[in-house]
Amino acid sequence: MSLLSIRGIGKHFGGLQVLEDVNIEVPGGAIFALIGPNGAGKTTVFNLVTGLIKPSSGSIAFEGRDLAGVPPHQITRLGIARTFQNIRIFPDMTLLENVMVGRHHLLNYGGLALLFATPAFREAERRSRERALELLSWVKLDHKADATADNLSYGEQRKLEFARALATEPKLLLLDEPVAGMNPSEKAVLMEEIRNIRDRGYGVFLIEHDMRFVMNLCDRVAVLNFGRIIAEGPPDEIRTHPDVIEAYLGRGDEAEVS
Amino acid sequence: MAAFADFWATYSTLVYSVGIHALLALSLWLTLSCGLLSLANAAFMGIGAYTAALLTLNLHWPFPAALLGGAVAPAVVALIIGAPTLRLSGVYLAMATLAFGEVTRILILNLQITGGPEGLNGIPLLTTGWHIVVILAVAGYGLARIRRSRLGRAFEAIREDEVAARLMGINVESHKLAAFTLGAVLAGVAGALNAHFTFFISPREYGFENAVDILTMTILGGTTSLIGPVLGATILTLLPELMRFLHAYRLAVNGLILVVVVLFLPTGLWDARRFRQLLKNRRARKGGQP
Numbered sequence: 152m153s154l155l156s157i158r159g160i161g162k163h164f165g166g167l168q169v170l171e172d173v174n175i176e177v178p179g180g181a182i183f184a185l186i187g188p189n190g191a192g193k194t195t196v197f198n199l200v201t202g203l204i205k206p207s208s209g210s211i212a213f214e215g216r217d218l219a220g221v222p223p224h225q226i227t228r229l230g231i232a233r234t235f236q237n238i239r240i241f242p243d244m245t246l247l248e249n250v251m252v253g254r255h256h257l258l259n260y261g262g263l264a265l266l267f268a269t270p271a272f273r274e275a276e277r278r279s280r281e282r283a284l285e286l287l288s289w290v291k292l293d294h295k296a297d298a299t300a301d302n303l304s305y306g307e308q309r310k311l312e313f314a315r316a317l318a319t320e321p322k323l324l325l326l327d328e329p330v331a332g333m334n335p336s337e338k339a340v341l342m343e344e345i346r347n348i349r350d351r352g353y354g355v356f357l358i359e360h361d362m363r364f365v366m367n368l369c370d371r372v373a374v375l376n377f378g379r380i381i382a383e384g385p386p387d388e389i390r391t392h393p394d395v396i397e398a399y400l401g402r403g404d405e406a407e408v409s
Numbered sequence: 410m411a412a413f414a415d416f417w418a419t420y421s422t423l424v425y426s427v428g429i430h431a432l433l434a435l436s437l438w439l440t441l442s443c444g445l446l447s448l449a450n451a452a453f454m455g456i457g458a459y460t461a462a463l464l465t466l467n468l469h470w471p472f473p474a475a476l477l478g479g480a481v482a483p484a485v486v487a488l489i490i491g492a493p494t495l496r497l498s499g500v501y502l503a504m505a506t507l508a509f510g511e512v513t514r515i516l517i518l519n520l521q522i523t524g525g526p527e528g529l530n531g532i533p534l535l536t537t538g539w540h541i542v543v544i545l546a547v548a549g550y551g552l553a554r555i556r557r558s559r560l561g562r563a564f565e566a567i568r569e570d571e572v573a574a575r576l577m578g579i580n581v582e583s584h585k586l587a588a589f590t591l592g593a594v595l596a597g598v599a600g601a602l603n604a605h606f607t608f609f610i611s612p613r614e615y616g617f618e619n620a621v622d623i624l625t626m627t628i629l630g631g632t633t634s635l636i637g638p639v640l641g642a643t644i645l646t647l648l649p650e651l652m653r654f655l656h657a658y659r660l661a662v663n664g665l666i667l668v669v670v671v672l673f674l675p676t677g678l679w680d681a682r683r684f685r686q687l688l689k690n691r692r693a694r695k696g697g698q699p
């Protein structure tokens with residue numbers, strides 16, 4: 152059984168049909184990519200999966216559970232975390248606090264424990280801080296743990312968002328153009344980290360524009376064009392798929408395919 | 410000792426006011442910490458004041474129980490009006506809470522039990538300096554604890570990016586309601602304390618001007634730490650005493666302060682982060698170390 156099942160999803164905003172009969176099965180323990188030209192509807196798929204918007208038709212299931220009517224914060228608690236195409240960190244909070252926010256639902260002490268700073272409270276906070284620092288050191292930002300997030304460079308902010316998403320202990324990680332704006336060496340490092348995550352048994356579902364990045368990294372690829380899935384399969388198949396080549400050629404992006 | 414007695418005889422009222430205003434500014438600080446621009450706290454203060462005063466006047470409840478009543482009543486009201494109101498954000502929330510404040514004031518003005526426009530007279534003088542000090546200390550401690558917990562982090566996350574906070578597993582609606590209600594509790598307690606040291610309360614004290622007063626204190630002091638609101642409350646309580654001639658223009662002065670702060674000092678007078686930065690720069694200049 153796949154981790155995430157998207158079945159017959161359609162979505163329109165007013166008169167604008169953005170997605171039409173989209174079917175995607177995202178397996179666990181693998182890296183799955185959704186690619187396609189700008190405006191194809193990729194981010195909309197993530198917004199639907201995370202519950203920020205509701206589909207016009209079709210259904211989405213996570214681990215066999217129908218997500219219809221489940222509010223976004225509950226979807227996160229079920230084990231889906233995401234990053235955003237246009238970064239959304241908490242700019243005035245420190246890096247450590249940013250990541251600790253991700254552990255919100257894992258800290259379940261009550262109001263009295265909080266007020267009296269009971270040993271249970273302090274132990275829970277300490278462990279949460281430790282885990283947050285571990286995640287920060289994993290993305291090599293631990294030396295800035297106490298700086299506020301608005302001090303970070305663009306690439307660093309992406310990495311912080313990545314650590315924050317992992318802090319929710321997801322089973323499936325949604326990454327919306329994770330390497331946009333990164334230089335080649337930063338890209339290589341992040342690629343390695345994404346592989347690491349996969350090897351620990353997480354599912355990774357990523358949106359990417361950079362075709363070379365996708366072909367080297369992913370186990371399976373789906374291609375979205377004008378709101379429809381036009382191809383799905385292992386990277387080698389996708390690379391030579393005539394419809395895909397045409398979709399990208401038609402947009403003058405052929406350099407990216409090779 | 411005699412000098413202190415003299416000082417206290419002259420200025421105790423002023424010191425009490427500083428404490429109560431500090432409590433009010435902290436109540437709004439809590440609401441603002443979750444990103445909610447609310448103008449309801451003056452009304453919550455009034456609900457707390459009237460509830461507590463009626464409990465001691467008519468039912469002869471002991472003071473602590475009346476204080477508790479003054480905390481619970483505004484909390485119940487906040488829970489009821491919070492659900493529909495808190496869906497609004499920014500200026501729309503400010504307008505809705507302002508309307509709620511006016512409705513509350515008009516209700517107090519026209520009800521029998523609240524004494525109408527004459528207000529309530531002869532409220533027993535039960536508030537002592539110790540009550541204010543202890544309650545202010547407890548409130549400060551509680552808020553400091555909240556800041557350093559999942560609750561405080563959730564409030565701040567919601568203020569900075571509601572969508573991202575939601576996708577971090579935070580139930581945004583229930584946290585907003587919690588911040589709004591806890592703010593109402595603090596404002597209600599401040600009102601109850603105030604009623605039992607001024608002897609007399611009337612609907613005039615809980616209107617739009619007072620809502621702006623509270624907002625000005627909090628914003629002037631700064632919302633980046635708990636010190637800011639206390640500082641702002643102190644300044645804006647002492648300032649009118651020093652400049653009594655400005656009394657008639659109070660609302661205009663408040664408005665001016667708000668505009669100046671928002672334009673030139675957006676983090677308020679007391680900004681812990683800016684102080685740290687200044688300290689760092691000075692140390693760097695002195696020691697030549699990074």
Ligand SMILES: Nc1ncnc2c1ncn2[C@@H]1O[C@H](COP(=O)(O)OP(=O)(O)O)[C@@H](O)[C@H]1O
Binds near residue numbers: 190192196
């Ligand atoms: N909330 C929205 N309201 C209206 N139109 C939207 C909304 N979100 C996305 N769209 C439109 O849907 C189309 C697909 O957007 P998006 O999913 O962001 O594409 P991609 O991520 O593939 O570049 C675009 O034309 C965009 O303008």
Ligand SMILES: [Mg+2]
Binds near residue numbers: 193194195236
């Ligand atoms: Mg997109």
